[in-house]
Amino acid sequence: MPSEAALQRKGWAFVVPALLWTLAFFIIPFAVMVMYSLWQRAGTSLVKTWSFDNYASFFEKSHFVAGLINSLEITALVTVISIVLAYPLAWIIAERVSPRWQRMALILAILPFWTSYVVRSYAWLLVLSRNGYLNQTLINLGVIDTPLEIAATRVATVTGFVHFFVMLLTLTIYANLVQLSPNYRRAAADLGANGFQTFWHVILPLTIPGVMVGAFLTFVLCIGDYITPQILGGNNELVLPQIIMLQITRRADFPTAAALSIILMVVISIAYIACARWLKMERT
Amino acid sequence: MNKTAITSVVALIFSIAAQTSQAQDEINALVWCDHTDPEFIQPFEQANNVKVNLKDYEGTGTALSIIEQSQPGDWDVFVVDGVDVPRVVEAGLLAPLPENGLPTADLFPEIVMPETHVIDGKTYAITEKFGYNTISYNKNTVDAADMKDISVMWDEKYKGKIALYDYYLPMIGLVAISLGIDTANIQESDLPAIKEKLFAMKAVAKQVGEVVSSQTAIATGEVDILVGGGEWVTAGLTGELPHLDWIIPDQGAVRWSQSVGVFADSKKPDLALKFVQYILSPEGQARLATSSCYWAMPANSKAGDHLNDQQKAALRWDDQKGYLANTQLYPVPSAELDAKMQDIWTEFLQQ
Numbered sequence A: 001m002p003s004e005a006a007l008q009r010k011g012w013a014f015v016v017p018a019l020l021w022t023l024a025f026f027i028i029p030f031a032v033m034v035m036y037s038l039w040q041r042a043g044t045s046l047v048k049t050w051s052f053d054n055y056a057s058f059f060e061k062s063h064f065v066a067g068l069i070n071s072l073e074i075t076a077l078v079t080v081i082s083i084v085l086a087y088p089l090a091w092i093i094a095e096r097v098s099p100r101w102q103r104m105a106l107i108l109a110i111l112p113f114w115t116s117y118v119v120r121s122y123a124w125l126l127v128l129s130r131n132g133y134l135n136q137t138l139i140n141l142g143v144i145d146t147p148l149e150i151a152a153t154r155v156a157t158v159t160g161f162v163h164f165f166v167m168l169l170t171l172t173i174y175a176n177l178v179q180l181s182p183n184y185r186r187a188a189a190d191l192g193a194n195g196f197q198t199f200w201h202v203i204l205p206l207t208i209p210g211v212m213v214g215a216f217l218t219f220v221l222c223i224g225d226y227i228t229p230q231i232l233g234g235n236n237e238l239v240l241p242q243i244i245m246l247q248i249t250r251r252a253d254f255p256t257a258a259a260l261s262i263i264l265m266v267v268i269s270i271a272y273i274a275c276a277r278w279l280k281m282e283r284t
Numbered sequence B: 001m002n003k004t005a006i007t008s009v010v011a012l013i014f015s016i017a018a019q020t021s022q023a024q025d026e027i028n029a030l031v032w033c034d035h036t037d038p039e040f041i042q043p044f045e046q047a048n049n050v051k052v053n054l055k056d057y058e059g060t061g062t063a064l065s066i067i068e069q070s071q072p073g074d075w076d077v078f079v080v081d082g083v084d085v086p087r088v089v090e091a092g093l094l095a096p097l098p099e100n101g102l103p104t105a106d107l108f109p110e111i112v113m114p115e116t117h118v119i120d121g122k123t124y125a126i127t128e129k130f131g132y133n134t135i136s137y138n139k140n141t142v143d144a145a146d147m148k149d150i151s152v153m154w155d156e157k158y159k160g161k162i163a164l165y166d167y168y169l170p171m172i173g174l175v176a177i178s179l180g181i182d183t184a185n186i187q188e189s190d191l192p193a194i195k196e197k198l199f200a201m202k203a204v205a206k207q208v209g210e211v212v213s214s215q216t217a218i219a220t221g222e223v224d225i226l227v228g229g230g231e232w233v234t235a236g237l238t239g240e241l242p243h244l245d246w247i248i249p250d251q252g253a254v255r256w257s258q259s260v261g262v263f264a265d266s267k268k269p270d271l272a273l274k275f276v277q278y279i280l281s282p283e284g285q286a287r288l289a290t291s292s293c294y295w296a297m298p299a300n301s302k303a304g305d306h307l308n309d310q311q312k313a314a315l316r317w318d319d320q321k322g323y324l325a326n327t328q329l330y331p332v333p334s335a336e337l338d339a340k341m342q343d344i345w346t347e348f349l350q351q
Helices: A004-037 A053-060 A062-096 A099-114 A117-128 A133-140 A154-179 A182-190 A195-223 A227-232 A240-249 A254-283 B003-021 B038-048 B060-068 B082-090 B144-148 B150-154 B168-178 B188-204 B211-219 B231-237 B269-280 B282-289 B301-306 B309-315 B317-325 B335-349
Strands: A040-042 A045-047 B025-031 B050-056 B077-081 B126-138 B162-165 B205-209 B225-229 B244-247 B253-263 B327-329
Touching: A004 A254, A040 A254, A053 A062, A053 A254, A062 A099, A062 A154, A062 A195, A062 A240, A062 A254, A062 B335, A099 A154, A117 A133, A117 A154, A117 A227, A154 A195, A154 A227, A182 A195, A195 A254, A227 A240, A240 A254, A240 B060, A240 B335, B025 B060, B025 B269, B038 B050, B038 B269, B038 B282, B050 B269, B060 B077, B060 B082, B077 B082, B077 B269, B082 B253, B126 B144, B126 B150, B126 B168, B126 B211, B126 B231, B126 B269, B126 B282, B144 B244, B150 B168, B150 B188, B162 B168, B162 B188, B162 B211, B168 B188, B168 B225, B168 B253, B168 B335, B188 B205, B188 B335, B205 B211, B211 B225, B211 B231, B225 B231, B231 B244, B231 B309, B253 B269, B269 B282, B282 B301, B282 B309, B309 B317, B317 B327
Parallel strands: B025 B050, B025 B077, B162 B205, B162 B225, B253 B327
Antiparallel strands: A040 A045, B077 B253, B126 B225, B126 B244, B126 B253
């Protein structure tokens, strides 16, 4: 029988690669980013004096704060709309589609992931533009006389995001739904609950963890994205990642970009903590 | 294995080794997208058995951030906005060029710009291409007469039909011209008035976009006017989209120019200089002027011998004298003023 020390060594041998990975690809880069955020850009040179000026400038410049507010508003909209659309879709696939066709339905659900993110955004631009397919169709059907101005607006950005995230949420919610034992439904029926009551009081609460996991993934991916707002939003309102990119590409101002990125990370961390605490409360 | 087979294998190995030893030389160039056109780059590569690795960027800030992330010696040739040459020279990025190896005398005199290219008696860069940030428009959908007045940039008549080019320097320059301020003399005290006009532009604009999305917007009919556009948007499209045109308003417009130089820490300065000489040659200039990414005037006046009449007409070759007289260079702000301009631009985008 191996000694406790041998078991400990074996345990460390399994853990060390993961620790090294985290150190190399998260902790060290993050420390570098924190260090950069405390430096300043002056003209074309980097001033390596530590200060919180870059963080202070975030609160001093209204367009920076507006960027964060835009990011939060768009992310909240996308998350809510995606959940509202994804839940029924996942439920139909899990409950109404025969097991034979479920696999096909899931493949169809993940098809959008196979296309390049940039190509998908430009494709939406072709659909939503003034002379795009949507407007042409509505005009040809006599629904509208003049084209709708959708491209280069927040509606276009949200549409592009929702297209992607509905599929992500569908998968997480579906995974949760199919794991539920049929005994829950039987028990609810035995106690006299009808179909809606069973769903509302039994199924929905049990699938909230799947919804929350999908919602958190949506939140993180959406709030950090800059390509979709850049292509579909027409630069008519900036989200925080676009402002971060501007600091790098226009000014080579890595310190401000690092400070803004850390602020964004703090927001995501708060969302994660809230999400984790909520899920923990749900379990207890 | 018999002796013949062994001999063949050895011969093959030597042959591969010999080919490897004759491998192509390579240089790395940081350029605007017009240099990435194979029609432009391949003749140089084939003639010199060299591979030119191209990294395209948009805006000097982007270039500086790329350089900052690179190792010394990574880059050999640098194409940069003409007005930014002094600051990249000040940063020690460019090496002096041998004056006798460049066709400076053949350049259009107005765009030689010794005040930006010659520092302490040494020439660090040379103009390779120039054009205008002005107004491009769709002849079928707008009144061409309206385009002669620069105030069309905030004309309510075209609300929702205007795209704005997302580059703060020429756009601030255009607004300054509309306010009667010389682009070379923009002061901090002028910024409130410039900001007000920029915001007025945003209020009537449909979108703000970089090169590709600006071109796409006007080419697809998403917008009818592109402020900040010019021949670089429409000249290359005249064959397919003859309804697109451009104009310099009566009040004037902004003139841009690209310069090319050799990096101070290039490991292959001779080959890099050879590439610069190719770019400045009449043949290279004609190819660069009609590059698939965007067309614009070649700096070398002798390039005209290698352009056909249709290409010259699209570039308005014969009108250049008047255009050069009625346009002003990009603003060249100090670092402090530049930071304030960029803040205003970000605020403008956020409107």
